[in-house]
Amino acid sequence: MNSVDARYFDGRSSRPVPVRITVVGNHAEIRGDGVELRAPISELRISEPLKHAPRLLTLGDASYCEVDDNAEFARLLSESGHRDSFVVAWQNQWRAVLLAIFALIAVLFAGYRWVLPVAAELMADQVPLQWEERLGREATAFLERRIFSTSQISSERRDGLVDRFAAIAPPDGRDYEIRFRNSKIGPNAIALPGGAIYVTDALVALAPDDDAIVGVLAHELGHIEHRHLMRRLFANAAVGAVTAVLIGDVSTVLAALPAILIELDYSRAMEREADAYAIDLLRANGISTSSLATLFERMKDAHEERSPSSGWPDYLATHPPTQERIDAFRQSRNR
Numbered sequence: 151m152n153s154v155d156a157r158y159f160d161g162r163s164s165r166p167v168p169v170r171i172t173v174v175g176n177h178a179e180i181r182g183d184g185v186e187l188r189a190p191i192s193e194l195r196i197s198e199p200l201k202h203a204p205r206l207l208t209l210g211d212a213s214y215c216e217v218d219d220n221a222e223f224a225r226l227l228s229e230s231g232h233r234d235s236f237v238v239a240w241q242n243q244w245r246a247v248l249l250a251i252f253a254l255i256a257v258l259f260a261g262y263r264w265v266l267p268v269a270a271e272l273m274a275d276q277v278p279l280q281w282e283e284r285l286g287r288e289a290t291a292f293l294e295r296r297i298f299s300t301s302q303i304s305s306e307r308r309d310g311l312v313d314r315f316a317a318i319a320p321p322d323g324r325d326y327e328i329r330f331r332n333s334k335i336g337p338n339a340i341a342l343p344g345g346a347i348y349v350t351d352a353l354v355a356l357a358p359d360d361d362a363i364v365g366v367l368a369h370e371l372g373h374i375e376h377r378h379l380m381r382r383l384f385a386n387a388a389v390g391a392v393t394a395v396l397i398g399d400v401s402t403v404l405a406a407l408p409a410i411l412i413e414l415d416y417s418r419a420m421e422r423e424a425d426a427y428a429i430d431l432l433r434a435n436g437i438s439t440s441s442l443a444t445l446f447e448r449m450k451d452a453h454e455e456r457s458p459s460s461g462w463p464d465y466l467a468t469h470p471p472t473q474e475r476i477d478a479f480r481q482s483r484n485r
């Protein structure tokens with residue numbers, strides 16, 4: 151059987167005419183009372199198959215047929231070589247739709263996780279150092295005004311730490327400047343574009359010895375050497391730009407920039423990179439990493455105690471120490 155029953159509407163009146171559609175070669179022939187039409191199948195528009203609706207077969211002149219027998223019609227189309235397009239077939243399956251959504255999320259995630267960091271690194275490397283220094287100046291001005299106050303540590307102690315670190319810092323490395331400051335943010339350290347390294351009094355107080363502080367400075371210098379903040383800045387700007395495109399709010403791009411300066415949300419990969427830099431630098435100079443591991447353990451405890459109730463946003467909790475990172479320092483000692 152190569153034909154199917156249908157109702158024909160001429161597009162002008164709503165009166166249905168019972169017809170029979172027959173496929174002959176590449177053509178469809180529509181015959182009924184007063185209707186005699188012949189059209190190439192390729193010129194017909196055929197609606198998507200829906201479970202509870204008749205399929206529509208529209209001809210060039212806006213006249214159309216309704217077909218109730220979906221199964222029979224599908225078989226007829228199939229035998230005549232007309233298949234539902236791939237997309238239409240997929241749209242019928244909600245599982246496939248879900249799969250498509252998950253695939254989209256996976257692509258976005260992969261872009262964020264793997265493509266973005268590489269792109270951000272390439273872009274950061276293109277930024278002239280003067281730009282980075284200018285950004286650093288504005289960030290330090292903000293932090294000095296809002297976050298930090300004068301250090302209570304004696305200048306002898308501070309100078310001693312600066313000198314100790316200068317003795318091990320690579321002579322051909324990037325410029326840096328160590329600044330000790332008092333702050334409400336608790337034990338922390340932070341490296342800014344342009345080379346400013348801030349260390350809070352609370353961190354100095356928490357350190358078991360000077361080796362640990364030198365270790366923290368080495369970690370921060372690692373961030374500077376790898377231009378982590380610039381990479382993070384570009385990554386966040388890119389995320390902001392994509393968000394702006396997706397939700398149509400251009401101000402997101404601008405809004406992202408100050409947020410980054412405050413959050414300094416280094417990725418874990420960057421922390422590992424800075425840790426590896428610190429371990430190499432300490433070991434090359436015969437300094438044990440176990441003091442740094444102890445300091446990190448104390449920071450971890452302080453961080454966990456402070457977070458739930460302090461009400462102070464973890465503004466500068468740039469690198470909350472994790473057990474994984476502490477273990478890396480402990481293992482380094484044993485090698």
Ligand SMILES: [Zn+2]
Binds near residue numbers: 370416421
């Ligand atoms: Zn860090």
